Amino acid sequence: MVSLFANRKQMAEEKFDKLFRNSYARLYRLAYSLLHNQEDSRDIVSGVFADLLDKYELRENITEAYLCSMVHSRSLDLLRHRKVEDEARKQMLRENSVPMHDAEHDDRMKDILTYIDTELTPQTRRVLSMCYDEKRKYKDVASELGISVQAVNKHISQALRKLRERFNPNKNL
Numbered sequence: 001m002v003s004l005f006a007n008r009k010q011m012a013e014e015k016f017d018k019l020f021r022n023s024y025a026r027l028y029r030l031a032y033s034l035l036h037n038q039e040d041s042r043d044i045v046s047g048v049f050a051d052l053l054d055k056y057e058l059r060e061n062i063t064e065a066y067l068c069s070m071v072h073s074r075s076l077d078l079l080r081h082r083k084v085e086d087e088a089r090k091q092m093l094r095e096n097s098v099p100m101h102d103a104e105h106d107d108r109m110k111d112i113l114t115y116i117d118t119e120l121t122p123q124t125r126r127v128l129s130m131c132y133d134e135k136r137k138y139k140d141v142a143s144e145l146g147i148s149v150q151a152v153n154k155h156i157s158q159a160l161r162k163l164r165e166r167f168n169p170n171k172n173l
Contacts, residue, residue, distance in 0.1 A: 027071045034075040127155040
């Protein structure tokens with residue numbers, strides 16, 4: 001009985017190894033075609049295979065089409081995450097283009113933090129903190145909070161919109 005289980009496990013591992021060897025290059029090209037970055041593409045593909053290693057029961061039924069779907073999805077998640085980060089960075093640059101003295105800047109930051117603590121929902125505050133303070137990926141935040149990646153994106157978008165409406169120094173222009 002133990003030998004049968006060990007033999008089945010070895011066969012599954014061999015099948016998984018073969019799938020890895022046969023699929024890696026194609027999956028890498030898929031990720032690279034979306035991300036245009038070698039390191040990010042390697043990270044995405046390696047992450048897909050690493051996650052599958054933890055899920056032994058799934059390994060036996062994995063197809064290359066399933067792997068392509070996972071790589072595609074994770075690549076798009078990364079692009080969406082970067083887009084939101086870029087927008088936040090651009091907004092901060094626009095806001096910081098108005099010269100302020102250090103005391104003014106400190107007061108403004110206190111106002112912003114107070115606004116976040118009092119006016120945003122606890123879930124939105126948690127999402128903001130995990131994404132910006134802890135620098136976690138939307139997918140990881142979604143998984144930990146039990147919500148969709150789309151919901152994480154929605155929390156971030158709403159929070160940034162509210163902050164822009166409240167604190168944009170050029171809002172009367």
